[in-house]
Amino acid sequence: MTDRNLSPFTYFERIAAAHRPAHTFKGRTRSEFSRWKKSLLPKVLATLGHPPKNVPLRPKLLAEWREEGLIKQRWVINVQPNLAATVLVYRPADLPRGERRPAILCCHGHGLFGKDAVMGIGTNADRRTNIEEHNYDYGRQMARYGFVTFSLDWLGFGERDSRNTPSFKDLFSERDPCNLHFLCATMLGTTILALNCHDASRATDFVCSMPFVDPNRLGVMGLSYGGTMTTWMMLTDHRFAAGDIICYSGPFNEIADRVYIVCG
Numbered sequence: 001m002t003d004r005n006l007s008p009f010t011y012f013e014r015i016a017a018a019h020r021p022a023h024t025f026k027g028r029t030r031s032e033f034s035r036w037k038k039s040l041l042p043k044v045l046a047t048l049g050h051p052p053k054n055v056p057l058r059p060k061l062l063a064e065w066r067e068e069g070l071i072k073q074r075w076v077i078n079v080q081p082n083l084a085a086t087v088l089v090y091r092p093a094d095l096p097r098g099e100r101r102p103a104i105l106c107c108h109g110h111g112l113f114g115k116d117a118v119m120g121i122g123t124n125a126d127r128r129t130n131i132e133e134h135n136y137d138y139g140r141q142m143a144r145y146g147f148v149t150f151s152l153d154w155l156g157f158g159e160r161d162s163r164n165t166p167s168f169k170d171l172f173s174e175r176d177p178c179n180l181h182f183l184c185a186t187m188l189g190t191t192i193l194a195l196n197c198h199d200a201s202r203a204t205d206f207v208c209s210m211p212f213v214d215p216n217r218l219g220v221m222g223l224s225y226g227g228t229m230t231t232w233m234m235l236t237d238h239r240f241a242a243g244d245i246i247c248y249s250g251p252f253n254e255i256a257d258r259v260y261i262v263c264g
Helices: 008-018 030-046 114-118 125-134 138-144 177-187 192-208 225-236 252-263
Strands: 060-067 070-080 083-092 101-107 148-152 213-222 240-245
Touching: 030 225, 070 138, 070 192, 083 114, 083 138, 083 192, 101 114, 101 138, 101 192, 101 225, 114 125, 114 138, 114 148, 138 148, 148 192, 177 192, 192 213, 192 225, 213 225, 225 240
Parallel strands: 101 148, 101 213, 213 240
Antiparallel strands: 060 070, 070 083, 083 148
């Protein structure tokens, strides 16, 4: 009898191992690369699904304090219909009046503390350990080097974790919020990446309106899922002139194996 596979996971592994990217760059010159990039970008962006609509930001300053030679602010803004985001914004305290500095969007990874860890808010032992193990507070570090830095929580993390809402707590009790948010987004014809990219661009709109930010000198950086978001922000928002992908993902079959080991 012919060997037949009944395992869906084995199926996915075999498909991934045999896959060859349809749009691999095969040219040799700069002009060939430019043409390839121009033709490929719309196809890549189409994978995100439907983008959400803009709404007025209506920013509100929640807190401001001085610490470590920095002025640190916590704002809340509206980012799309029925959804807001809290944004941390850091700048050097000795910034001369009227001077505009480059700004860096600092993207957090897949962790419990969202933007707070990246911006160096280590209010307890677990947060401090998380920062120290991964050299994770690059938002804080880059501000101390003289940049304006800002960060927001991705959907499912920090202050935008649905487990913080009592009526949803039991629903998420034993599941990663990314998993359920992904399912909800795809049923609505979009993706978590599209939603997060939109929200980050709206946060960037807000930060660029600040008098101490040079909107023509923007960068983005991130670790792990933050590396994912760095990649996609460079693709979706032309204002970012520089990106620092601290780490990102490997081939699908390697990622799937690791997910299976952790969750299986």
